[in-house]
Amino acid sequence: MTDSRSYHHGDLRRALLAAALEAVEEVGPVALSLRDLARRAGVSHAAPAHHFGDKAGLLTALATQGFDLLTQTLTEADGDLLEAGVAYVDFAVTRRAYFEVMFRPELHRADDAELIAAQGRAGAALRAGVATLPTGDAPADPGRDALAAWSIAHGFATLWLAGALPDRVGDNPREAARTVLRRLTT
Template sequence: MTKKDGTYHHGDLRRALLAAAVEAIGESGPSAVSLRDLARRAGVSHAAPAHHFGDKAGLLTVLAAEGYDRLADTLRPVIAQTGSLVETGVAYIRFAVDHRAHFEVMFRPELYDRHDPAVLAARQRATETLAAAVATRGGDSGDARMDGLAAWSIVHGFATLWLGGALPADLGPDPEAAGRPVLRRLVDRP
């Protein structure tokens, strides 16, 4: 719907700006996002994004919280249905690929307000979900925290390497198929 001044009026401008941010991050990464560019993409005045988010950090804070929530929502059913650490790791990799913009923002806390209550709550939810996945592994290491850190490091590292195009080409085009044998090493180790 066009207003008299020629600007476009969105039914949900906040969501439209977040979608524009996801698109922009997909093209150039989170550091290159500008509120002025997002306004242009959404077809609104350059002041509109500031009205909703304050500044770039405010916008990225919302994306980070949304990303952590989506990650938890992605992993929970896999844990409930399979109880498999490997399949949970595969779901983590798929999340990174399917929600790359969120993934790239979530793990760059210098770009957003890491102390924001929504981020803290969402991150805690994702952390608890990952811990539940590690708990399915069992084992007798006696240090659940280190087990979780090891599992997360492997899964996150694989996802990051995949997204960066740094893995060998002979792994094929499917990140799940490529990641599964690597993740099996988590549960098949002595």
């Protein structure tokens, strides 16, 4: 039996990806199955395999879509590293299903050309604000600085999602991230 959200016509790929996001939110990316995905989308059990090949193909498509959405989010920070970091954390919290797939290369095809391109675009968007970082006495190293900024934002987001931060950080991830990430820019 299918529900009112089942697929009837139009863009089956999009419907399958939407159902996959819902499933990842509910059961996580490891427990996702193509059979359950087909049931959620109201299509035959062969439909997901026809579009994505297998579970890794589906998760690769989700990761690619996630990196493109992350690029858009980071670009809206307009080169401000602090705001890009806050936007990164906000993305992780509000689009958790994507975030849980994007950084799990064992679940998707890390060598997929479209995924690699999407990762590159997201990396470039994050690096856009690195030029504004104070370097102090150290020579500027955009690659190193981008890795440091990403590591801090990603680490904070991961700790937030895991519920592993101390109670004193508050309950607003954007404001808590802004307080922590401000240390990068001062």
